[in-house]
Amino acid sequence: MGPLATTILFCMLLDPALPLTQEHQDVPTTEWVPSLNMKFDRRTMELSWDCKENTTYLECVMIHKEKGEIRKKPKNKDCHCNFSHDSLHGGVTFVVKVNSTQGPIPEKLVYANPGGEGTAAQNFSCFIYNVNFMNCTWAKGRAAPDDVQYFLYIQDFKEKRERECPHYVTDSGTHVGCHLHDLSGLTFRNYFLVNGTSRETAVQFFDTILSLKKIGCLHQRPYSRGFRTSRING
Ligand SMILES: *[C@@H]1O[C@H](CO)[C@@H](O)[C@H](O)[C@H]1NC(C)=O
Ligand SMILES: *[C@@H]1O[C@H](CO)[C@@H](O)[C@H](O)[C@H]1NC(C)=O
Ligand SMILES: *[C@@H]1O[C@H](CO)[C@@H](O)[C@H](O)[C@H]1NC(C)=O
Numbered sequence: 001m002g003p004l005a006t007t008i009l010f011c012m013l014l015d016p017a018l019p020l021t022q023e024h025q026d027v028p029t030t031e032w033v034p035s036l037n038m039k040f041d042r043r044t045m046e047l048s049w050d051c052k053e054n055t056t057y058l059e060c061v062m063i064h065k066e067k068g069e070i071r072k073k074p075k076n077k078d079c080h081c082n083f084s085h086d087s088l089h090g091g092v093t094f095v096v097k098v099n100s101t102q103g104p105i106p107e108k109l110v111y112a113n114p115g116g117e118g119t120a121a122q123n124f125s126c127f128i129y130n131v132n133f134m135n136c137t138w139a140k141g142r143a144a145p146d147d148v149q150y151f152l153y154i155q156d157f158k159e160k161r162e163r164e165c166p167h168y169v170t171d172s173g174t175h176v177g178c179h180l181h182d183l184s185g186l187t188f189r190n191y192f193l194v195n196g197t198s199r200e201t202a203v204q205f206f207d208t209i210l211s212l213k214k215i216g217c218l219h220q221r222p223y224s225r226g227f228r229t230s231r232i233n234g
């Protein structure tokens with residue numbers, strides 16, 4: 001198999017709409033791995049796909065806008081890879097490399113952040129005070145429609161339980177903050193997601209991972225007074 005055929009095969013997988021041309025008839029059909037039907041579950045950060053018989057999967061790659069390529073090796077016959085939590089609002093691309101006699105064939109999945117640019121909540125930040133309270137605030141996206149409504153979900157890293165903000169702070173009806181008076185169940189690092197709705201347009205989500213440990217408020221220190229605030233920014 002020459003490099004030309006390999007290249008064409010590669011392109012076809014990335015663009016299934018491409019018509020079959022003469023060259024492809026060289027490719028043995030038994031080697032052909034049709035769409036793996038890749039799926040990504042944000043809550044578990046698990047990338048999975050349909051297992052195909054007699055196929056080995058060499059590598060999973062998450063291509064992250066800021067962090068670059070994060071590689072995982074699926075175990076022998078596993079048809080999934082677990083990634084650790086990362087912000088996804090910049091959009092990420094997943095690649096699974098399938099082995100074949102032609103060498104690794106990549107198949108990809110784009111996990112997008114659909115909606116208008118600038119519609120997502122911005123300037124998200126949280127702070128803990130009086131040990132057990134936490135306030136988070138954000139602002140309406142600069143391009144968000146008037147009727148936008150935002151919702152905050154917090155997911156801990158241990159139980160992976162997702163809970164919605166129990167008490168929103170509103171500005172002219174729009175949720176622009178959240179007050180929590182019970183931080184039990186949260187872990188040192190937690191995943192924060194602000195998504196939104198509007199009748200006019202799709203609203204992009206904002207997500208971030210914030211560490212409660214870093215700000216130290218969960219642990220009373222000898223010098224700490226009752227009221228102390230620290231700010232963590234997304
Ligand atoms: C990967 O994630 C799935 C779904 O959360 C879980 O059932 C499985 O145990 C995880 N596997 C590993 C190796 O962590
Ligand atoms: C898979 O491989 C095994 C052993 O090499 C072979 O017996 C079987 O026929 C293959 N199955 C398919 C669907 O190619
Ligand atoms: C990929 O598949 C080829 C042919 O089936 C095999 O010779 C090679 O060892 C495989 N490579 C890996 C890394 O599994």
Ligand SMILES: *[C@@H]1O[C@H](CO)[C@@H](O)[C@H](O)[C@H]1NC(C)=O
Pocket residue numbers: 122123139140
């Ligand atoms: C968001 O933060 C930026 C930089 O600190 C600031 O310039 C901007 O005015 C803030 N936007 C809103 C809506 O608060």
Ligand SMILES: *[C@@H]1O[C@H](CO)[C@@H](O)[C@H](O)[C@H]1NC(C)=O
Pocket residue numbers: 129134135169178179
């Ligand atoms: C946190 O938010 C609540 C609810 O809006 C508010 O009553 C409280 O004053 C805020 N606390 C601080 C320290 O800003």
Ligand SMILES: *[C@@H]1O[C@H](CO)[C@@H](O)[C@H](O)[C@H]1NC(C)=O
Pocket residue numbers: 151153162193195196197
């Ligand atoms: C926002 O995210 C939550 C948690 O995953 C989900 O249940 C909800 O349907 C989402 N809402 C929108 C408008 O996407």
